[in-house]
Amino acid sequence: MSVTGRASNGAEAVGATLAACGIDTVYGVVGSGNFVATDALVRSGARFAGARHEAGALAMADAHWRTTGRIAACSVHQGPGLTNTLTALAEAAKSRSPVVVIAGATSAGMTRSNFYLEQAALITAAGGAAEHLHRPDTVTADTARAFRRAIDEQRPVVLNMALDVQAATALSPEDPVAVLEPAGRPQPAAHVLAELAEDLLSASRPVLLAGRGAWLSGARAATAALADRVGARLATTAVVKGMFTGHPRDVGIAGGFSDPAAVETLESADLIVALGATLTTWTTRGDTIFRGPVKVVQIDREHSALGRNGHVDVGIVADADATVCALLAEVGDRPGASRFGPVERSAAPVAPRPSAEGASEGTCHPADITARLEEMLPAERSVVLDGGHFIGWPAMGWSVPDPAGFVFTSAGFQSIGLGLGAAAGAAVARPDRLTVLATGDGGFLMAVSELETLVRLNLDVLVVVYDDRAYGAEVHHFFHHGSGLDLVRFPDADIAGIARGAGARAVTVREQHDLAQAADWFAEPRGVLVLDVRIDPTVVGPWADQDFAGH
Missing domain, CATH: 3.40.50.970 (Thiamin diphosphate (ThDP)-binding fold, Pyr/PP domains)
Structure with a gap:
């Protein structure tokens, strides 16, 4: 995709560029520092949904991504408008949700302004990425870069829009600005695939544990097929609940919300292959699933996600779907040693009932x-x-x-x-x-x-x-x-x-x-x-x- 800026000032260039990048929805709380850019985005065809609080606006944009896989924008004022987003910003960053946040920023040198704040420091502390409008002639490129980073890094990116750059005449770049699509899907080296295939075929109780990275890579069908091929059971992290619903080898959520079938499966596993899952304390039930002799292999596109859990034996930087597809080819028709059969569990969800007692009068259980x-x-x-x-x-x-x-x-x-x-x-x-x-x-x-x-x-x-x-x-x-x-x-x-x-x-x-x-x-x-x-x-x-x- 290419974007060429055509606007009368920097703020309008921001809105026009985001629309050209494909953003069709913007959530926000509009003040003087983000008014013109938001209006330009709406006039370029995006719909606007106004929130009552900036944390709500960012949560809206985050949910937009999670439910559609499409990036939405969040628009807020400088200073307090941005600080109000911080809890939602941290949640989006930790959940690897790409959101483009456009935030006003005080003009260069305006350190006496009531709105002055080291916004970039706050953004990075919360796990987001900070981008800036640098000069009037770079506005289109700066905005496109913020969008591209959100896609590439799978996290919220805040574009700090200095008021003086917003108001300046925006110079169109001589050449279109490329908005690059994410790079290809990396997969492990041949010898790594061969070793992992042997692990799967020799394991007596293998588990394929899928997280958000597996879902986003489109690995559902291939992972289910691999489970059938090697006799593995399927589990998911809580955030991708429902990924394998209906599959006879699905034990549901791994972690604090596990049912008895999932607990028994995970605690008895001798091989756990985590696909796009960071193996948090919640997912591992306080690491109780690692009490037995189990080999843990973690596969994730993000190098920083690997090894956060100290029980990981092998970390592989790769795309989940590409890896599973390659494993299917590597395994072929060879028989596996798995003793896991189909899961005996209710097809319908069951809300846990700690005791048979009813609720107290005037309340519901x-x-x-x-x-x-x-x-x-x-x-x-x-x-x-x-x-x-x-x-x-x-x-x-x-x-x-x-x-x-x-x-x-x-x-x-x-x-x-x-x-x-x-x-x-x-x-x-x-x-x-x-x-x-x-x-x-x-x-x-x-x-x-x-x-x-x-x-x-x-x-x-x-x-x-x-x-x-x-x-x-x-x-x-x-x-x-x-x-x-x-x-x-x-x-x-x-x-x-x-x-x-x-x-x-x-x-x-x-x-x-x-x-x-x-x-x-x-x-x-x-x-x-x-x-x-x-x-x-x-x-x-x-x-x-x-x-x-x-x-």
Whole structure:
């Protein structure tokens, strides 16, 4: 692709260049420092979705990428506009989501401006990449470079737009600016492939563990075929839930949200091949899957991702799909030694129920309400998870059509409060799927301003608030501390009333039959429905031991 700048000033050149690069959606909060560039992008054909908070805007752009594989822009003001994005920026960076952020920046030498800040230092500290408009005659090239880096590096790139360069006459480059496509798909050397093929064929209990890198490389079909060929079982990290649903060798999510079949498979494996997965503490259940004699091979395009887990024996810099396809050819029709057979597990998702006891009066058991909603919701859905103790129930109990239908907003940074913004991005990007947000009362109230965004944009979204009137993870973790639990508990809030005030439809759910009040919405989802589900705060999910692992 080539881009030639044609604009009257630098700000307009930024907008026109991003449109020429293929960006067709921009989320943001517009102020004086990003107004002209955003307007130019919209006039060049992009649609604009305005957020109420910059963190929400960046979460929207992140969810846009996760649900479509297309890069969106996020537009914010200089100084406080940028600082407001930082939690969402860190989450996008840790989750390797490419987003182009255009941010105003103070003019060169304006160190006395109230807006002055070392923006590049903040951006890089959060894991993003900082780019700049250097001179009026380089604006088009600078903007195209920011877009290209987002693609190549798979992380958010912030283009700092100095006000003086924005206002200056933009000089068109003499030659078109090339926006290079990512390089080819690297695969291992022949001897490395041969050794890995032998490992797979000789292993008695091999596991292929796919992460986001495998999904993005398009490795689903080839990985499933390799599992069939060598008798391996299939597992995924949480963020690519649904990648192998329906395959007889699929054990589901590896990690804190594993079911018994996955735990048994992973803890008994003698070979684990991680495809585009960084093997975090969550994925490895605090590294308990490595307790036995197991060889661990990690394959990732990003050299920096290799060896973060000290249990990795072999690290290979390569594309997941290219490697698996090459392994299929290398293995050929040779018989393997695997003793793994098909997996005996329920085809339908099961929300874990730690005990047979019912919920306390006036509350719902989170497993039961999760299971009932799974029955009521359409199969074509985008499930968005906020952060908090509750997340295991929807993560394990709700199905998704594929990993693009699962937006886990706290997977990278373990934050709360990004769910409402991400739900807006998912609903804008994928109107063909019903967006379903699972959030806690803490995350919901932290970012409640974006509820108005959902209503204003006329989006079809179900918001399920798992309301335990507390920061539940902290309550369960410090339950035996002896004091201080009032620090993380809150009085009842009328969440349904708050939602109605924002223009949404809302129901307070204390028992399952309360869902009947919204039966017509479930029959034909239109607009925003908020369910304030009062869950029993004493119920502890089996993943609670991992809530603070690795802190």
